[in-house]
Amino acid sequence: MGIDLAGMEKNPSGICIIEGDNILLKTSYTDKEIIETVQTSLPELIVIDAPLSLPRGRCCLEKECVCASGGHFRQCEVEIRRYGPVLPLNFRGMKMLTMRGISLKEKLEGYTLLETHPRTVQKMLGITDLIQYVKDRFELDVKPSAHELDGFLAALTGLSYLEDCYMELGDPQEGTIILPEKDCAILLEIIK
Template structure:
């Protein structure tokens, strides 16, 4: 099972969830960490649409901290910019998202040592996925009826599918954190 998560920065906002099992995709929205963890701890691969690490050398994302000299971007953030814009991790709205994502990643990995947790960027992945691949999957609702969060979670889950098939590219430095994108070929 592969789970895609379009994580919200705050639990008062909906996070999109997509569960990919064989060729079936079930999408929904969840709010609370315990709901997300309960789904993700059973997965083989969990794919977050959220940064899962800090820039190398950073202990936090505060501008007035000594660690700010290490910058606002990870190597993966810089590399993905050739495909489009990404927000700096130090951007006010991103800080909560980053720390929530890192916390969830650590909990999920501690609950299931066999779960692989990776990061993607659905807006970029959408540009790389051949639309015809969507026909391979049966969804519980029409794409036109999905929320944007469910749709992005579905794209994240499909990135997990490419990852499982070893048809992906990894941007960045594995010691700092990578962003996984599908290769431009169909799987």
Template sequence: MKIAGIDLAAKEKNPTGIALMDGRRVKCLTLYTNLQIFSQIIEFQPSIVAIDAPLTLNVKRYADKYLRKYGAMSLKIPSMMELARRGLEVKEYLEGKGYKVIEVFPTATAKILGFYSKDKMDMLSYFQEFGIEGGKNKHEVDALIAAYTGWLYALDKYRKIDGVVIPEENL
């Protein structure tokens, strides 16, 4: 099963991490523009695209309040609203091409599953235990965790909090 994870930056001039997961094989990339992102997704043809960015402009959603305990920031912050606008644009384009797109929050995934570290690169050891290699920077690591969350979604081992996919508590 092919899953794509995207750690989306608010602006195209900033790095966006992409993880293309096909079983235990993972290709991680750092991209910038929407065109680069779309090109990789279309070439890879994933079943699910898991995006680490708000995929709504609703500033009063329950998910943001609930996920605050995992470090989520409010859409009332201007940079988060900018990220949400780009996230919505990416989502709408990919859904228009027929892809299943979900919103994920990698920090919550890592904390729920017990492998969170403030040093993003330290979290790679969790995946290495399963023979999964990848992630050269913090954006690619978050993209890998996003893809992993998408994989859990595909296996029906998830909960949805107001549209945001996170792992079940007792995995």
């Protein structure tokens, strides 16, 4: 399962579940809706487009806190910048997204949750037209939203993880971001 998590529950979060040759794309808003989808589908793995941890030495992301001297980036964000830009976690929108991601991770204790960055995944896989890419490979009843498509990229990254053809950026003690390896057999099968 891939989730493109919104920073606030009033905004849409895109979800993609890949099962065999089929995908389910849907939009959810609240944590309750997301958790219900997880509990119904029982995914082997959940990959989320949202930070799931704080930078080392930080207790929060408030600029006024004494912990702010700990920095605004985790090691994984420093490493992923070689592939493209990422925002500091203390930006308003990123702060909300990070805190929601951490909270959702706690609520989904018992499930395997990993973090990814769909824009980087799309760039690494050389996908220029994401909507067409999905339409060419799967039957869709309706046009997917941008959030559902990002959920798809997160789920695709999850497949690469399950096939053990992924890279992990960052420090596991602080938090990591996973990205697919370009030569992953299962992704090459889907990409062709």
